[in-house]
Amino acid sequence: MKELLSRYPVSPQATQNTHINADKYQQMYQQSIEQPDVFWAEQAEQFIDWYKPWKQVSEVNYQTADISWFKGGQLNVSYNCIDRHLASKANQTAIIFEGDEPTDDFRVSYQELHDNVCRLANLLKTRGVSKGDRVCIYMPMIPEVGYAMLACARIGAVHSVVFGGFSTESIKARVLDADCQVVITADEGVRGGKKIPLKANVDAALVDCPDVHSVIMVERTGVEVNWQDQRDVNYQEVINHYEPMCEPEMMDAEDPLFILYTSGSTGKPKGVLHTCGGYILYAAMTHKYVFDYQEGEIYWCTADAGWITGHSYIFYGPLANGATTLVFEGVPTYPDAGRCWQVCEKHQVNIFYTAPTAIRALMGLGDELVEKHDRSSIRLLGTVGEPINPEAWHWYYEVVGQSCCSIVDTWWQTETGGILITSLPGAVDMKPGAAGKPFFGVKPAIVSKEGDVLEGEARGRLVMTGSWPGQMRTVYGDHQRFFDTYFSQYTGYYFTGDGAKRDADGFYWITGRIDDVLNVSGHRLGTAEIESALVLHPKVAEAAVVGYPHEIKGQGIYCYVTLMSGVDCQQSLTEELQALVADELGRFAKPDYIQFAPGLPKTRSGKIMRRILRKIAENELENLGDTSTLADPSVVKDLIDNRIVHG
Ligand code: WTA
Numbered sequence: 001m002k003e004l005l006s007r008y009p010v011s012p013q014a015t016q017n018t019h020i021n022a023d024k025y026q027q028m029y030q031q032s033i034e035q036p037d038v039f040w041a042e043q044a045e046q047f048i049d050w051y052k053p054w055k056q057v058s059e060v061n062y063q064t065a066d067i068s069w070f071k072g073g074q075l076n077v078s079y080n081c082i083d084r085h086l087a088s089k090a091n092q093t094a095i096i097f098e099g100d101e102p103t104d105d106f107r108v109s110y111q112e113l114h115d116n117v118c119r120l121a122n123l124l125k126t127r128g129v130s131k132g133d134r135v136c137i138y139m140p141m142i143p144e145v146g147y148a149m150l151a152c153a154r155i156g157a158v159h160s161v162v163f164g165g166f167s168t169e170s171i172k173a174r175v176l177d178a179d180c181q182v183v184i185t186a187d188e189g190v191r192g193g194k195k196i197p198l199k200a201n202v203d204a205a206l207v208d209c210p211d212v213h214s215v216i217m218v219e220r221t222g223v224e225v226n227w228q229d230q231r232d233v234n235y236q237e238v239i240n241h242y243e244p245m246c247e248p249e250m251m252d253a254e255d256p257l258f259i260l261y262t263s264g265s266t267g268k269p270k271g272v273l274h275t276c277g278g279y280i281l282y283a284a285m286t287h288k289y290v291f292d293y294q295e296g297e298i299y300w301c302t303a304d305a306g307w308i309t310g311h312s313y314i315f316y317g318p319l320a321n322g323a324t325t326l327v328f329e330g331v332p333t334y335p336d337a338g339r340c341w342q343v344c345e346k347h348q349v350n351i352f353y354t355a356p357t358a359i360r361a362l363m364g365l366g367d368e369l370v371e372k373h374d375r376s377s378i379r380l381l382g383t384v385g386e387p388i389n390p391e392a393w394h395w396y397y398e399v400v401g402q403s404c405c406s407i408v409d410t411w412w413q414t415e416t417g418g419i420l421i422t423s424l425p426g427a428v429d430m431k432p433g434a435a436g437k438p439f440f441g442v443k444p445a446i447v448s449k450e451g452d453v454l455e456g457e458a459r460g461r462l463v464m465t466g467s468w469p470g471q472m473r474t475v476y477g478d479h480q481r482f483f484d485t486y487f488s489q490y491t492g493y494y495f496t497g498d499g500a501k502r503d504a505d506g507f508y509w510i511t512g513r514i515d516d517v518l519n520v521s522g523h524r525l526g527t528a529e530i531e532s533a534l535v536l537h538p539k540v541a542e543a544a545v546v547g548y549p550h551e552i553k554g555q556g557i558y559c560y561v562t563l564m565s566g567v568d569c570q571q572s573l574t575e576e577l578q579a580l581v582a583d584e585l586g587r588f589a590k591p592d593y594i595q596f597a598p599g600l601p602k603t604r605s606g607k608i609m610r611r612i613l614r615k616i617a618e619n620e621l622e623n624l625g626d627t628s629t630l631a632d633p634s635v636v637k638d639l640i641d642n643r644i645v646h647g
Contacts, residue, residue: 018426131156140189163306253277271476282470287317385522417470
């Protein structure tokens with residue numbers, strides 16, 4: 001490897017063709033901050049087709065957590081993602097599907113996308129779905145997941161996509177919380193050569209969801225499944241009976257578009273609610289500028305539709321821009337770890353967007369698998385989900401990108417709807433490991449724990465001053481929780497939950513979550529959710545879960561478990577508990593380590609001191625900090641003596 005630089009200046013060559021260059025960034029950013037409503041009104045006109053203009057660009061009150069953008073404006077998101085492109089792009093590819101097996105691929109044109117979405121929208125209507133109803137989508141990564149999302153958007157139904165890796169329990173909780181009465185799923189998913197029993201999981205989840213009257217099932221593998229005649233509908237059998245025309249519903253900008261559940265530091269996952277107008281504008285605009293998307297390019301984001309990245313940057317943003325977006329069913333390591341580069345070569349991918357955890361995993365397997373595929377089509381690389389360590393950044397830049405692609409590290413959250421901080425290609429220098437600078441209209445600030453706003457070079461907590469159109473509007477069914485989670489800590493600011501520093505050049509570096517949220521292979525998990533799963537076991541009295549740095553996954557899951565008195569801690573119990581968590585939450589949440597402990601370190605008021613547990617899990621024993629407030633300091637010695645030394 002060549003010398004590792006800590007800053008890669010924007011090259012003059014790069015600025016010639018990108019949508020934004022350094023001067024334009026400055027000028028547009030300035031305007032977006034000084035006259036936000038003027039700025040956003042212009043963008044909304046440029047990016048989105050409206051049936052009716054809005055009455056007010058924005059109305060934001062962080063004291064009550066009431067946020068609206070483009071209120072009174074009417075539009076339809078599916079129209080913006082499909083219909084308006086048909087005049088010039090009916091035959092252009094909207095979706096390239098690349099199946100789990102490298103021989104399995106096909107293309108979907110904008111016209112075909114239109115017809116498929118309309119048919120499914122009509123099917124939903126005949127099952128009684130109308131504007132405002134919630135529809136759960138539990139699907140593998142096949143084009144139909146996109147059809148399902150857009151069909152809901154077309155008729156004004158609110159989708160709630162549940163990641164295909166989630167368990168029965170998670171489906172059930174989400175269906176009930178949003179009162180979904182229709183579920184769209186597939187018989188099975190296929191990933192890395194393995195089958196995932198999606199329909200069976202749905203069947204099991206719905207035993208406790210009596211209000212679900214329809215399950216629409218796409219056949220992916222043709223496996224035999226249980227069938228309830230009244231409830232279940234076979235997509236392939238019926239879909240061609242429906243008209244490929246369905247008038248899009250006129251939606252208010254502030255009507256809900258979707259709910260997406262995400263983990264927080266306490267309680268059960270929150271239903272993050274996004275609305276039509278602001279969200280689609282923000283997804284489209286960030287997609288165009290952050291990935292510097294140019295007409296005709298092939299764009300590939302490897303995320304799953306079950307996460308916000310899949311929503312904003314596989315489907316909504318790219319399709320709103322009339323792009324060609326690649327939908328990949330498989331995993332980066334199947335049939336071998338060269339799969340991503342093989343797919344890039346085969347489909348001549350220009351823009352590739354993935355997570356640091358995937359980069360680290362592939363980096364460890366050597367350069368040969370990368371180099372044997374032609375990557376000359378790739379022009380821009382992106383990362384999302386967690387901070388990228390400089391070593392992985394350099395490998396991505398030099399080996400994958402052959403030192404000639406821009407890398408955009410993109411910081412954002414389910415709650416933010418789209419990217420808030422990044423190094424805009426052609427406009428902002430790249431610093432490996434730094435997220436970069438704010439996107440247009442975004443005003444980050446760093447505050448101390450106590451809430452003092454820190455200027456200049458600073459380290460503290462990341463908050464946002466003011467709103468942007470893609471911001472979530474509420475926690476579904478619990479507006480108080482929305483306020484409490486994001487606006488109660490620092491009055492007048494949106495609190496991100498992340499720690500960050502700002503360097504002398506104004507670049508933001510994300511230092512990780514400061515709350516009890518873990519980031520495991522880019523999947524967001526609340527420690528409280530894992531703890532709740534563990535204590536379901538009859539032998540478990542109490543559990544505390546912390547994260548520790550993991551070379552590939554970013555963070556691993558380390559659990560401290562106190563057993564009921566008289567219970568022995570055998571190896572089989574470790575396995576049982578790991579399986580229990582996987583069952584309750586999904587396989588990606590399976591704990592790496594379980595340490596049985598006679599007691600947990602608690603303050604005299606009974607609060608578990610996680611700081612200490614984190615240090616022990618990280619094997620950082622010198623730095624345990626103040627233990628004088630512990631009710632029983634002797635538990636710490638036992639925890640240290642019996643810690644699991646790893647890595
Ligand atoms: C983390 C994913 C550093 C962060 C889009 C955030 C990142 C959480 C980055 C949101 C990045 C995401 N650099 N950290 N580029 N991107 N994060 O809701 O802690 O699944 O708060 O959204 O991921 O995760 P979520």
